[in-house]
Amino acid sequence: MHTTLIDASTLSQHLTDPHWVILDCRHDLMNAAWGRDVFAAGHIQNAQFAGIDDDLSGAKQGADGQFRGRHPLPERAKLIETLRAWGINDDSQVVAYDAHGGMYAARLWWLLRWIGHSAVAVLDGGLSAWQAQGLPLVTPVASRPQGQIAERPTLTRTVSVDEVVANLASGQQTVVDARANDRFRGENETIDPVGGHIPGARNRFFKDNLQADGRFKNAEQLKQDFAPLFASPETAIMQCGSGVTACHNLLALEVAGLHGAALYPGSWSEWCASPTRPIATGA
Template sequence: MSTHHYTTLISATNLLLHAQPDWVIIDCRHDLANPDAGRAAYDAGHIKNARFAHLDNDLSGAKHAADGTFKGRHPLPDHHNLISKLQHWGISDDTQVIAYDAHGGMFAARLWWLLRSIGHANVAVLDGGLAAWQAEGQPLSTVEPLAAPGNISFKTPLVHSVNLHHVETHLINPKHVLIDARAPDRFRGENETIDPVGGHIPGAKNRFFKDNLLPDGRFKSGHQLQQEFGYLTSDPLHTVMQCGSGVTACHNLLAMEIAGMHGASLYPGSWSEWCADPSRPMTTGV
């Protein structure tokens, strides 16, 4: 068993040096405009022994509640279903999990957060993603591995989430900080192509998730991230992260964890759930 434990990021070099046979690597590549693209990319070539996770089918739950209420484009999966999927991938309570994509961690961070939501600490995102791995001269595989089932179980969550009601009731609370991870133009209500309404939740601040990255696609240092997020919030425990559908918000949560700013919450429904009801307040511009 490995004595190395990674809980935020792992470099391609360290993955090469320290990977153990019991580690589980998950390919999280996806394209919001083409849901089949991630699987096609995986089939064309992936890190050896990596399993594939589909954002819609594996890392999200049903879009509608039992009463038909829309919960957003990527609601959190039911814990039972999530654990069943993780066990199917061979993940146990002591497994080191490595998540990667080809999008700066945009989708891998979602799996990172989901594992932490069931109390699994040993999960890290491959810093720089597939490009960093290939820069090490490593070949890709087209073989999908067969894994013995794991025994991962639900433990005390390491992260928090809030629901729509929480966000609604804290809109005018000056201690409540809401941070939106979408691109600035979508935050302003411009060039909206994914959700039916453009704009943002009143009072939200904008922190585009790609601002967490260096030009080469790796994350900025913890010190730099701490400085940058410090301009947005001084109290992570009263900070909520959102985006369009609760995916890239996890990237900001990972960045805050790297920065040592612990305790911020995720609003999974995010803008896609919020804007589904025209009676809710919405705003445009900055």
């Protein structure tokens, strides 16, 4: 069972294994159609497309009328329906990949853990690692029978915006922001019209989890990188722009053997939507 990362060679040996489900999570924040278009042009054999906006996120507005962020979590029952439509069962090994260092595949990895499924891994190095080994892409789309995956006790932890607000006073937990440094400082108005970060947050750009070749650093390197950021992973809250790339930091923590950090799903897009919540800028 693969629960964090999987290499291209291992995946290539299981392309026709009925117990394995492969999902393509490619996405472009500036062009919502791009992921599906490039999937149609070529993907790993037997992969299915998993859309960040349509499949891996929920309604932006909650039942109370409040804005929940740009990519809020899907309703759990709806997520289960989606996973079953992809043919996922309780004994399925799921593999997610993208072409962005795992920034979107990690969201699918986290969501499966959220509903209690541990046999899910991200293709280390993504599509680049696959093609670097001369492995092919195909255009036929896989068709699988309906799956029967059931929800089990969660393997993750989340915090609400109210809990993050309360933490401003208590300071018991450390918020770690996965956005690029310029966005964290409030200097990229193209992506973040309201710039800055949650007061007291630390910055850990998700790409810092990767080596030059796009694969993850080893466990010891990651453990050393995260050590200065918080006292223990149980006291850490991972966030980003909209709760997607924060999952990359959560995956890196699991690779490092640092378990127990929480995700703030609404992240910056939810936080900055209310003028009542404070904003810090600069380093």
